[in-house]
Amino acid sequence: MSPLDHKLLRDLWRIKGQAAAIAVVIAVGVLLLVMMDGLVNSLVETKTAYYERYRLADVFASVTRAPRRTLDDLAAIPGVAAVEGRVNGAALIDLPGQQVPIRAQAVSVPEFRAPALNDDYLAAGRAIDPARQDQILLLEGFANAHGLVPGDALTVTMNGARRTLEIAGLAQSPEFLYTTPPGELAPDDARFAVIWMNEKALQAAFDLEGAFNEALLALGRDARLPAVLEAVDRILRPFGGTGAYGVENQMSNRFLTEEINSLRASSRAVPPIFLTVAAFLLYIVISRMIESEREQVGLLKAFGYSSAGIGLHYLKFVLAIAMTGAALGCLLGIVSGINVAEFYRAYYKFPFLLFRVDPAAFITGFIVSVLTASAGSFIVLRRVFALAPATAMRPPAPADYSRSERLGGVFRALLDQPSRMVARRLIRQPVRSLASTAGIGAGMALSVAMLSLMGGFDRTLMLNFSVIDRSDVTVTFTQPLGSDAIYALQRMEGVLVVEPFRNVSAVLRNGLHTYRGAINGLVAEPELNRAVDADMEAIYIRDDGIILAEALAEILRIAPGEMLTVEIQEGTRPVLQLPVAGVARSLLGSPAYFELGALNHSLGEQNRVSGAHLRIDGAYGDVIYDLLKNMPAVAGVSLKSDARASFETLMDTGAGAIRYIMAAIAGIITFGIVYNSAQIAFAERERDLASLRVIGFTKGEAAFVLLGELAVITVVALPVGSVLGYYMSAAIAAGFSTDLYRIPTIFVPSSYGTAAIAVLAAAIVSGWLVKRNVDRIDPVAALKTRG
Template sequence: MFDFLSTLDRKLLRDLWRIKGQAAAIIFVIAAGISLFVMSHGMMVSLDETMRAYYERYRFADMYAPAKRAPDHLIEQLRALPGVNDVEGRISGGGLVALPDVSAPISARVLSFDPEARSPINNVHLSSGRMMSPTRSDEILLLKSFADAQGLGPGDPLSITMNGVRHEFMIAGLVLSPEFIYALPPGDFVPDPGRFAAIWANKETMEAAYDLDGAFNEAILTFAPGANEQFLIDELDRLLAPYGAVGAYARADQISNKFLVEELAQLKTMGRVMPPIFLAVSIFLLNVVITRLVQTEREQIGLIKAFGYSNGDVGWHYLKFVMAIALGGALVGWAGGFWLGRMIGEIYQAYFHFPFLVFVADFSTLGLVLAISAFAAAAGAWFAVRSAINLTPAVAMRPPAPPKFKSGDGFFRAVSRLLDQPSRMILRRLARQPLRAILTTFGIGAAMGLSVMMRFNVNATDYMLDVSFNVIDRSDVLVTFVEPLSDKTILELQGMEGVTLVEAFRSTPVMFRHEREQYLGAITGLPDNPTLNRAVDSNLQDVEVSGDGIVLSEKLAEILGVSVGDVLTVEVREGRRPTLEIPITGLVESLIGTPAYMDMSALNRRLKEPNRVSGAYMKIDWTRRDAVYDRIKAIPLVAGVSLRREAYENFDKMIEEGPGVFRHIMTVFSIVIAAGVVYNSARIAYIERQHDLASLRVLGFTKIETGYVLLGELALLTILALPIGSALGYLIWSYIATAMSTELYQIPTIYKENGLGFAAIIVFLATAVASAFVQNDVSKIEMATALKTRD
């Protein structure tokens, strides 16, 4: 059948078929690493290319410059700034959407839009329906994700409260926008499609609703290549300062873009850390398999060389053996990575609301994974292939010299009275081949380490949710106002039926500066002894926020390079826009965002705006929530309402559908590694000791007792691997948690015993399955044939 193949190639096929189980195990281990690489690399490229194309096609703004009220004629002056390509002035306002079947307030952001503009900045992608008519003030465009979540479509009516006045509109079309890839309700860090609506209306409608006739309250700009970003921010702030500028910021600080960029960074981290672990294990497995093959084929190697084959022919033969396995792993991994990438791509497209997202895993990626697999194969086989090349025919055709076993004799004499004979056989073999035992233990430990790491990831997520929503923020409802209001507004909230506790806060946008570092953020003013929204330290104990000092989150202090006792320069971006020098009096734990806290009275005093509040945290009687919601929706200057219980559930859902998918994939892959290492180790031990096992059967050992001699060694190595796997999991998770922490989310390095127990169970199950297959081989030993085999 294979007459067209050379003699060595036919031998290669026979050898591969003979160890098909071991080869398959190694192929799947290699495939796991390659799949992760293809998925993460392809997803990263796909998201990056999609983001770039989407931003470019729909002219996503490079900079935003909010203000209170700037005249339209200022646009030409802004357009004349060096490096500016185009400028548009628009009106942006908050609002509340009222739906007949939804009692909870729904936050909205309403933007002016010119449907007749040929190529507007921050253009929208029409998904269904039509563009709104420029002559109809009652038509709007609605963000598709919100419409889908609420069952709305073109032609449906929609009631929106803007600036305290209720307006009735008709939905002309559903759209997607690069500005709302990651659509966040005010006060939330988690997208909730059904609780946040982005709406586009004619400018005349917006001018009337927000009393901005002939004016705008936000400039959006695009740059020419090479534009000086910081210069433009400074110039925009200067030109818009007389009109209540809040502070210009670049695309990098636009919240939707920021989340997307950090998602790309996390994918890059995943692709950098995980595949090398799998490939390192596959190198180990290939080394063990090819070394054993060369040892058992010494006589064949001698005969091959005696028949005239060169050292190069022999070396190339065994190198092709491992390359065939590596090629199989690469192809399976590429196909698996492509499938996983398509699956993850569908999740990302629904999650980030792209109009298009095509997973990219082209043939250049296939070439790359083939090269990676070839390198892994060559690295794993190098020493064994070199030993095959160096064997001379005379030496190869003689049996290898028996090894000398002396180092463990004293030890075994000491413990011989404590163990039965099969157990002494197990320990003696481990002591006589310590390197193989150590490598096998580390291979099993690596598999356990991945499981430990993924379980620690689950623990960290649970900790983030608990601390953020049960320890720091213990409210039910967060209400934010369009602008700071008199603290008498709090009395109105406190008087609502069903409200049990109200806690005001003051928030102001600022630019933090320290030496060369700067950060655009906000200061939150807290009341005395807060209970609903607290500042806590790393031990989750209350941090006192009092006096004229500022308390920073540890992440913000790290970004600015400051510590307690330093003085921070704070440029306020609203009101009188003062520049303040504030001492740092403490650091707090924060797992979401980069908050900074001050005493609310001290902050208002510094701003020279006494008795002002930006919103309130509320505790309510959950059975009367509908009445509370109705009263909140009637307050004219409410910018947004966040429901903390829903925020918690959305955050949990986001983690489960995003990182949670990776956790499940990694758990499956860790099982593959464990099974691959254990099965290969057991099979090699079986092949090496087939003669001994047959002798035991002849001497009267039962199949179970014979299997115990072989598999007891494997069980002991698995037990020894547990502390190694625990340590590796600890180290891997510590690195990943640090590498994947961002300004938006700080991943805690939480270590719990249940993570170790879960991983140990996975390893033991993999060992049990692999042992069952090998025990089946032990039961089928042909004693006569095995005893004739030459060692």
């Protein structure tokens, strides 16, 4: 082993604490990159495998009633590989102890074979007995939420008829990974169920003997989806078809894909921010560390070592720290990714998990870590190599500070001797002071951004369920009803306000940009469920134009005043040309608003509603819910409190939960930077501090000279971190926002205060650790030059 390698090992051991802190900063940045890459790849791989194994359909087509022979016509469409017809209907489950009826979706299964498409995975119990008309399979998530097991009985209302059914088994399906109550966006296992039932039994329940109301199609590799959708619509239109759509618009797949896209966007936007901050901080730390060894570099050159040899030595020094941190980050990233992916598996009810990290993530982590750390060392070494050995062994010549002499009187009048020493060092080395300030500020900015993101999630919930949605209960009907249904709700004791609405499925087009969703028909001046502008002021619902949510306007690339094509997918399926009358601030979902009367008029129907928002007297809640349970036309009842709880769960899980991990990582990086700054300052001034002790300074006074500088830099870094944090929070919030929810960029004073306290706490702990080193200084040994 060469002398330089011996020196390398000694130096690494000498600064083992500082090297470990640098390695941790690198590790947490790489950890985030690897973990998020693994999550995205794992979800994509698992989703793809699950869909293939259980044959999720490529095309879904709902119809009012079509004879079974129509399936042959669908199968004859070029590019169609398989067809399955089934019955799909709404149901209500009445569980003991539940205030409101629980909404369910009833799906038929063939009697003597497995479904050709959209097969289910039997998680517990047994399959349905073909000879039994009263047996069902129940969605496992719902069963677990209510403690139901095979053999239990359920009271279910379908098509106005109540019956008791036996649970034969518990099932999962790729079609129902993300299950939401109708009219809501957040999943809730406890408030929505899926029932698989014998085909003949379900046909009888919905008066569809010898018919189906939903067709499923699988496509071959050479199929053209637009042509297939057009052919399916043409065949099913005479039977009340409501528009075929591809799997990309299937509800569960759409939300799962949106979750994956959100994670992918976050993985592209957030880890680079963390790595950039870590890289900047590493540059500061490494460059100052090498700068402090200027005299040793000069001594090595005096002994005949070449600049290339010395540079290689310090490259090894940097690589040892950087690669250790990157390797640790990769390992921790894999462990964290597997654990978080397992959480996703349980959340989305995948029966298996395929975890995979793209090797490019490891390579990127290593390259960024090594190049950043190396850049700091080489920039400093180039300056040192340019000096003659004798010059390099001497401390750098001080700059000319004579112009600052006029400040001496001020300093002497206001500050004692140790304080003047702190002030002089800050003034005489402004670049280094500014770099340290920027480093600590960048670390604080990460904490501010993550804490503000948490505040943004909370504000999204508060605004949506307090300012936008001011109802207590939402009632949906099995089909659009007339005004008599609204009068019936108004006559209920305890119902204070009834506000009708109508939701109509539609395809919105602006040139090449398309969105399949719904038109929300509201009264002109809604009180309970409103459209609001950026200032949270109510927007008047127009009958001569459509109002789009911000997210929807961005998807369609359209602005107020431009024309939008609206293809209604119900009734006579008219095609409307409507101007965009305005853009609303929607924090949940991507709605499009149109005046209720104008929407009905465009459909050729009058006074039809899909449901109503209610404000009720809480004292009459149980009575109202009992009445709604017994109304055959009611498809579901949703309490705002339940919907809010579901969204809170959604935002604390899935992609929302990643913010907690990133907040912890931001805290680690912040502490690592403050600690490194303190340790480097000590290494740079160890000889000076020893000299102070020799001339009579006490341990406390010597420590004050060093820690006073850290204190000033930390305090100055607080406003810098606050400003950087605001802009960084905007970038991270944009990365987390999806079509499902929008995270606003807001100023949360508590976030800045908490981040500032965290920085100050890190400075105090780091100062205490450094003071111990100051107290242990051996003046005689410290004044000797290290070899």
